[in-house]
Amino acid sequence: MRARKPTQKREARRTLHYTRRSVQLAFLAAFLLLAWAASYPPSRYLRENFFLRVDPLGALSAFMRASALLPLWPAMALLLLTFLSGRFFCGWICPLGTVLEMIPSPLRLKKRRMEGIRPRGVDGAVLLPGARRPRVKYLLLLALLVLLPFGVNLLWLFDPLVIAHRSAVQVFTGSLPLLFLGLLVLALAAGPRFWCQEVCPLGALLSAAGWAGRGLREDKALLSLVKDEAACVHCGRCALACPFWITEVADTGRSGRLLAFDCALCGECLEACPADGALSLVSLGRRIAVSTGPCKPSESGGRRRDDPTCQWEGMSPSFEGAGDGEQTRTKGPGRGG
Amino acid sequence: MTMAKREGNRGDERVVPAAGKTGPGKRGEGGSLGSAGPRPLKVGRRDLLALGVAGLLSGAAYAFLRENPRGAPLLRPPGAQDEGEFADRCLRCLACVRACMTGCLEPAGREFGVDRFLTPRFNPALAKCEFELCGRACAKACPVGAIGLPPDREVRIGVAWVDRDRCIAWRDGKDCLVCHERCAYQAIEPDGRGRPRVLEERCTGCGACQNTCVTCPDPAIVVYPASMVPRSGGGGRRRGRL
Numbered sequence A: 001m002r003a004r005k006p007t008q009k010r011e012a013r014r015t016l017h018y019t020r021r022s023v024q025l026a027f028l029a030a031f032l033l034l035a036w037a038a039s040y041p042p043s044r045y046l047r048e049n050f051f052l053r054v055d056p057l058g059a060l061s062a063f064m065r066a067s068a069l070l071p072l073w074p075a076m077a078l079l080l081l082t083f084l085s086g087r088f089f090c091g092w093i094c095p096l097g098t099v100l101e102m103i104p105s106p107l108r109l110k111k112r113r114m115e116g117i118r119p120r121g122v123d124g125a126v127l128l129p130g131a132r133r134p135r136v137k138y139l140l141l142l143a144l145l146v147l148l149p150f151g152v153n154l155l156w157l158f159d160p161l162v163i164a165h166r167s168a169v170q171v172f173t174g175s176l177p178l179l180f181l182g183l184l185v186l187a188l189a190a191g192p193r194f195w196c197q198e199v200c201p202l203g204a205l206l207s208a209a210g211w212a213g214r215g216l217r218e219d220k221a222l223l224s225l226v227k228d229e230a231a232c233v234h235c236g237r238c239a240l241a242c243p244f245w246i247t248e249v250a251d252t253g254r255s256g257r258l259l260a261f262d263c264a265l266c267g268e269c270l271e272a273c274p275a276d277g278a279l280s281l282v283s284l285g286r287r288i289a290v291s292t293g294p295c296k297p298s299e300s301g302g303r304r305r306d307d308p309t310c311q312w313e314g315m316s317p318s319f320e321g322a323g324d325g326e327q328t329r330t331k332g333p334g335r336g337g
Numbered sequence B: 001m002t003m004a005k006r007e008g009n010r011g012d013e014r015v016v017p018a019a020g021k022t023g024p025g026k027r028g029e030g031g032s033l034g035s036a037g038p039r040p041l042k043v044g045r046r047d048l049l050a051l052g053v054a055g056l057l058s059g060a061a062y063a064f065l066r067e068n069p070r071g072a073p074l075l076r077p078p079g080a081q082d083e084g085e086f087a088d089r090c091l092r093c094l095a096c097v098r099a100c101m102t103g104c105l106e107p108a109g110r111e112f113g114v115d116r117f118l119t120p121r122f123n124p125a126l127a128k129c130e131f132e133l134c135g136r137a138c139a140k141a142c143p144v145g146a147i148g149l150p151p152d153r154e155v156r157i158g159v160a161w162v163d164r165d166r167c168i169a170w171r172d173g174k175d176c177l178v179c180h181e182r183c184a185y186q187a188i189e190p191d192g193r194g195r196p197r198v199l200e201e202r203c204t205g206c207g208a209c210q211n212t213c214v215t216c217p218d219p220a221i222v223v224y225p226a227s228m229v230p231r232s233g234g235g236g237r238r239r240g241r242l
Helices: A006-037 A056-065 A073-084 A088-092 A095-101 A108-116 A136-150 A160-172 A178-190 A194-199 A201-212 A237-241 A268-272 A317-323 A325-336 B003-007 B045-064 B083-089 B095-099 B137-141 B168-172 B178-182 B208-212
Strands: A224-227 A279-283 A286-290 B105-107 B120-122 B159-162 B188-190 B196-198 B221-224
Touching: A006 A088, A006 A095, A006 A160, A006 A268, A056 A073, A056 A136, A056 A201, A073 A088, A073 A201, A088 A201, A095 A160, A095 A178, A095 A194, A136 A194, A136 A201, A136 B045, A160 A178, A160 A201, A160 B095, A178 A194, A178 B045, A194 A201, A194 B045, A237 A268, A268 A279, B095 B105, B095 B137, B159 B196, B178 B188, B178 B208, B208 B221
Parallel strands: none
Antiparallel strands: A224 A279, A279 A286, B105 B120, B159 B221, B188 B196
């Protein structure tokens, strides 16, 4: 049993977080630079705005009506990479997502993230059945794509890269990017990544591309979040840390590559995880980051009740019973069996 | 993490052993197994809010962006696809507006309606279009090819039209041929009495004449899209205002 010092753990945790922030800010800076440099005279080196070319929705809309085939390869490449890994674009690259993620979220919203998780007893057994949710963004994506051939192009309202680019140009030229400001307000009111997770049609398309690649195992996938259910103590911290409010990581009962198609592979859950080796980011079978912490599952499985740092973190009322050992122990097997 | 450990699933494996085949539209696919029996579909607050946001955005766009038929003529960047296809294809990312050398492009205002709001508009009041000098910066910036790259001599943004009720040469008999002097295509020639006339077959619609016209506050020579040019000169039959 390897015991790690908390300080060591914290250092390890910050690494991935800051790496991702740096990557995000670098892409945001590149995006703004490209938008800025697009003014006359055209730069010798920054000829094209790559972000607009890499947008599969824009490419698709152009392709559906174009007589000539446009250079679609950047968008195809993004779709292929998403197929091979997941929706990493949203967590690491998307400039609009980066800005939205910086918006502070009111604390009361934290409680609501836990609503999607099924309560578990101390031994890890599920107490109540969970519910499926209709996902509006897929309906919206479908509606947008169906409307395209009829000459109704609503991508200007919903495509994040178009919104971001237009907002940047509007700021450069001194006019007010109203839609962007509206999205900031939405992020304040409903959570930083609400737009990305529940509305964004590009996010939905990338999620669908990730879903298409669900058959890939973690040694074949370019990037995947891998869970070791045996090491998990079911504390729920991953769900609280997730900027996308995904609860699958906490909720799943399986080991191996997590097939949460809304997951942006940002690794925040991994950093928040107090259980040694329960979550890891894996690239082609090679671990690139792994959760570290003092928590170990108890002998019988599930979380140890003696260690307060490994207890259930959830704040939803339906979970309060789950933290109470006596209650859940009697309840758990009854429901489960 | 060993393979044995990974496969030693506990937890809800006991509750439900089989993973249903699920699509991305369903919650809890893959790793997160359902409980015994089908999981109920529950519309949550976030789903309603997402529906509301999407509906509000598109609803507001259609409600508040009504086309104003008295709006100024909508000129497109040089080489743009014909209007219907252009409006369909344009993503309204404003890349062309950013790229323009002379700054003659602006995002179309709300008076052009929801189908054209924020699409690029060539406004000769801002500057003339220098499509022969700038290397078609707008066309090269467009990520979806809504602006094509025809040869220079085929570019026809619009056609200039003299409003004889406003033009001081026509109305007051003044000695003004500023538009004639400014035109690079010899498309504006004085008639026998020194009044400007537009030779439509030569005009490219570059907007130099409109940009330079001295009549205040609105210019007396205006570029119209080729399909919108008023039939005769003036006589209170102006189709637009600027």
